[in-house]
Amino acid sequence: MKKIGVVLSGCGVYDGSEIHEAVLTLLALSRQGAEAICFAPDKSQADVINHLTGEPMAETRNVLIEAARIARGAVQPLAQADVSTLDALIVPGGFGAAKNLSTFASEGAECHVDPDLKRLAQALHAAGKPLGFICIAPAMLPRIFDFPLRLTIGTDIDTAEIVEDMGGEHVPCPVDDIVVDEDNKIVTTPAYMLAQSIAEAATGIDKLVDRVLVLSQ
Numbered sequence: 001m002k003k004i005g006v007v008l009s010g011c012g013v014y015d016g017s018e019i020h021e022a023v024l025t026l027l028a029l030s031r032q033g034a035e036a037i038c039f040a041p042d043k044s045q046a047d048v049i050n051h052l053t054g055e056p057m058a059e060t061r062n063v064l065i066e067a068a069r070i071a072r073g074a075v076q077p078l079a080q081a082d083v084s085t086l087d088a089l090i091v092p093g094g095f096g097a098a099k100n101l102s103t104f105a106s107e108g109a110e111c112h113v114d115p116d117l118k119r120l121a122q123a124l125h126a127a128g129k130p131l132g133f134i135c136i137a138p139a140m141l142p143r144i145f146d147f148p149l150r151l152t153i154g155t156d157i158d159t160a161e162i163v164e165d166m167g168g169e170h171v172p173c174p175v176d177d178i179v180v181d182e183d184n185k186i187v188t189t190p191a192y193m194l195a196q197s198i199a200e201a202a203t204g205i206d207k208l209v210d211r212v213l214v215l216s217q
Contacts, residue, residue, distance in 0.1 A: 002034040002216055005081060005089040005124075007117060008067035009040065009096025013192070014049035016063070018094030020198045021134050021191050021205060022070050025092050028202075028209035037086065038075040040067035041114050046099035046106075063100050078116040083123040087216040090209070091117075093135020093191055102140045109165045113143045121145075130185035130215035132208045138188040142166035145184075152179040154190030176203040178211060185215045 006025055010016020029036045042064040048057040068075045091097065098105035102113045121131055121144050133141060138151040142163060152173035153159050160170040171179045175194035180187050189204035 002087045002213060003085060004029055004034050004036055004212070004216075005086045005120070006036045006038050007040065007078060007089065007091045007101065007120075008038055008063075008070055008075065009092075009094060009100040010045055010061070010063045011066040011069040012049070012051050012096075013094045014051055014054065015045055015047055015061075015099065016066055016094055016096035017070060017092050018135060018192055019070060020201055021092040021094065024198070024202050024205045025090055025134070025209060028206050029090075032209060032213055034213060038067065038071040039078040039081050040064045040075050041100065041116060042077040042079065043100070045096070049095075063096070078114070078120070081116070081120045083120060083127055083129075086124065086129065088130045088132070088212050089121060089124050090132040090212060091134065091137040091140075093137045093193070095136075097135070097137040097140065101137070102143065104136070104139050109162050111140075111143055113140050118144050125184065125186075128185070130187065130212045132187045132212040134189055134205060134208065135191040135193050138168075139163055139166075141186065141188075142168040149184060149186055150179055150181040151186065151188045152190060153188075154193035156193060159193075175200045176207075178204060178207045180211060187211045187215070
């Protein structure tokens, strides 16, 4: 059974993992007979957002503890991830990817990526294992790897320009498709960068999971 790492960034689209994207990823992996192993950084969230009003809240929350809500408690600190036990890695989106896994939301092209995520992604790539990044998460890729990558965040021109300023090769992509950098075994899909429904998001995520598993053979 393939063991696929899934990196979560909290619980909730505005300050953590996009819940639909995370669950769709876990569901697609399960349906394909793969085992998902969830990770999240053990640190405070960048902020906490009231998902009913969209307003910031005056409290702090831990990314790992919040991610445990999605993973039904089965989540490990990202710092403990061991590349030798994984066949691939998938990173769902949500603002947590741009706030907790990186500083893309606040710093744009000057952002930095969580060092444990960067270390893990680089180690998996060096071992020839595939990576899948969803929604806004692909914007981190040019800060993880110092060589040009073909990737997509959908069709948002402003975000695409930032990605290109960082050194990525952005490829416009509809919600129901994927972009594959074959040479580097990196797969990306827009999901809720474009999706108007959970069904639309599922189409691209299913394709991404399928391709990541094929590339992990």
